[in-house]
Amino acid sequence: MKIATYNVNGITSRLPSLMRWLNESKPEAVCLQELKIPHDKFPEAAIREAGYGVIWHGQKSFNGVAILARGADPVEVRRALPGDSDDLHSRYIEGNVGGVLVGCLYLPNGNPAPGPKFDYKLRWLERLEKHAESLLATNAPVVLAGDYNIIPTEEDVFAPERWVDDALFRPESRDAYARLLKQGWTDGLRRMHPEGHIYTFWDYFRDHYGRDRGLRIDHLLLSPALAPRLTGAGVDREVRGWEKASDHAPTWVELADG
């Protein structure tokens, strides 16, 4: 099965591209981020007409996450990251798809750093680490997929020296990502492609896509029960070049039947 993550940067603007990509790529499960739409305005009918069941958690203007499942309805487990009931951002949803527990996340950007937004990012990361640990303790096949807003290493950014003060590349962010891997999670893209630049995001500014000045910030982390089934991984980077594209490209892993 193919499991993908795609930050759509506004599902209203991206609906035609999303439909085209679903039809061409036919992933079994998809995590969407940055829906940027009120919960009751989500285009559920269009998604279902494309052959996907869906659960989502919208929010006016910002954030918003969804899980799509081809020919089935995801079975929702939770729609918030545990650990702070006062955090009302729609940034996490979790559900079962085809025997795999899928956690769909949109990690806070955190800029400017330092500052309250960066503090929020670090608190969110602490909660994610705690929840990820509890998921590992179940020994279930789990994928934590989404826009992490973290550049894991210097290989994952076009000009690392320019990003040292950015919340996406600060040591605190990279260290948290490294701690997730140390827990036992496998970075699907890097496991299949250990060397070289892989980008999932290109800024709208200054023709970054045309000049391939990108970042790798969309990740799919596989639990030890799932990692042995990994057979492929990639980025549908041509989608970033389509008309009215998101600044992110769909990113995916392929898994053998369990």
Next chain:
DNA sequence: ATGTCAGGTCATACCTGA
């Protein structure tokens, strides 16, 4: 410093977030 999207509003010009 530059500059581009998307969504929203005390809207047709600015604001925030990214």
